[in-house]
Amino acid sequence: MALAPDITDLLARARADLRMGVPIVLGNTHGILVLAVESLEADRLQDVIALGADVDLVLTGRRAATLKARAYDGDVARVALPKDATLRWVQAVADPADDLSHPMKGPLVTRREGDPTLHRLAVTLAKSARLLPAVLVAPLPDPKTFAAEHALTVLDPAAAAPRLGASVVFDSVVSARVPLRAAQNARLHVFRPEDGSEEHYVIEIGRPNRANPVLSRLHSACFTGDLLGSLKCDCGPQLNGALAAMGAEGEGILLYLNQEGRGIGLANKMRAYALQDQGFDTVEANHRLGFEDDERDFRIGAELLRKLGFNAVRLMTNNPAKIAMMEKQGITVAERVPLKVGENPHNTDYLATKARKSGHLL
Numbered sequence: 001m002a003l004a005p006d007i008t009d010l011l012a013r014a015r016a017d018l019r020m021g022v023p024i025v026l027g028n029t030h031g032i033l034v035l036a037v038e039s040l041e042a043d044r045l046q047d048v049i050a051l052g053a054d055v056d057l058v059l060t061g062r063r064a065a066t067l068k069a070r071a072y073d074g075d076v077a078r079v080a081l082p083k084d085a086t087l088r089w090v091q092a093v094a095d096p097a098d099d100l101s102h103p104m105k106g107p108l109v110t111r112r113e114g115d116p117t118l119h120r121l122a123v124t125l126a127k128s129a130r131l132l133p134a135v136l137v138a139p140l141p142d143p144k145t146f147a148a149e150h151a152l153t154v155l156d157p158a159a160a161a162p163r164l165g166a167s168v169v170f171d172s173v174v175s176a177r178v179p180l181r182a183a184q185n186a187r188l189h190v191f192r193p194e195d196g197s198e199e200h201y202v203i204e205i206g207r208p209n210r211a212n213p214v215l216s217r218l219h220s221a222c223f224t225g226d227l228l229g230s231l232k233c234d235c236g237p238q239l240n241g242a243l244a245a246m247g248a249e250g251e252g253i254l255l256y257l258n259q260e261g262r263g264i265g266l267a268n269k270m271r272a273y274a275l276q277d278q279g280f281d282t283v284e285a286n287h288r289l290g291f292e293d294d295e296r297d298f299r300i301g302a303e304l305l306r307k308l309g310f311n312a313v314r315l316m317t318n319n320p321a322k323i324a325m326m327e328k329q330g331i332t333v334a335e336r337v338p339l340k341v342g343e344n345p346h347n348t349d350y351l352a353t354k355a356r357k358s359g360h361l362l
């Protein structure tokens, strides 16, 4: 029946549940109960332990490496939850904030037997909810009944897994004229993803000919740099520089993608900043939190360009990964236009790290 939620709707509901600290159920005949560590509450932790099953604290391989725990499953590690585990302990394993001041007392016992497929899916879901990538998992012998008794969202893993990795489909919601300082003939388009994730915006300057490569920028949201004028990165000057260049040419397309913190969200980016104050660089900080260097889905940029009728760009970037992904998605990068602005004493190391570790072009 069309009134019932489909798998995309259920995934959006599951993300909201995890952010609120509500458990979800993955699986139909065999299944698991999943709770995000970031939103875990003490009474829910006790309830999970009281189920009496072997509970796992599932981390990414990156976080496990920092904790020197064996990740038998490669990209994820299943840490056996001690029966006397406290909320503080669980949070300290997941969150690196106190790694240096209160090093974990190990060793952490990780599981190697059993199938980690559902555990991996649970971590992916926590990431897509912009939470720390760490979840508590308890096996459920009868997931459907358990979910019904506790009014929990149930996801069928066979349906959920492909949706989590799929390209997002967008609806064009509205567009209207917004005269900008950099270009008076600008329009803002709002695109809404059908999976319930963040909206993205496109600023169209002039009326570029769809048959020619358009001057473009894929700009990732940076609240601190774009709005506050943070000196820790170069985002604000890049945003303004790109708009100014498009204004000077009389046309261009700036995609403002709400992928804050290279796709980890503002809260996690601030966790990364706190780690950077402890001496870790931008890449190391992401890894300690359990993330990859860059968690953005660059397919979104290509998708939006295509929706607006563009197949070729002159891309303003220093990031070769953006160029490669555009090409892979079938958008021709006719030219790379360097965008070197905004270097200052606070971001010299950040920019140098990006050049050294992420291959950014100088």
Ligand SMILES: Nc1nc2c(ncn2[C@@H]2O[C@H](COP(=O)(O)OP(=O)(O)OP(=O)(O)O)[C@@H](O)[C@H]2O)c(=O)[nH]1
Pocket: 218, 219, 220, 221, 222, 223, 233, 235, 238, 259, 260, 261, 262, 263, 264, 269, 272, 273, 282, 286, 316, 317, 318, 319, 322, 354, 360
């Ligand atoms: N996780 C994390 N994200 C950061 C940090 N500093 C800036 N960001 C984010 O990085 C993104 C900036 O990306 P872009 O401006 O696209 O930069 P880029 O990938 O280097 O590519 P170009 O600017 O096109 O060369 C924004 O989402 C920022 O919020 C950091 O230290 N950690």
Ligand SMILES: [Zn+2]
Pocket: 222, 224, 225, 226, 233, 234, 235, 236
């Ligand atoms: Zn920034």
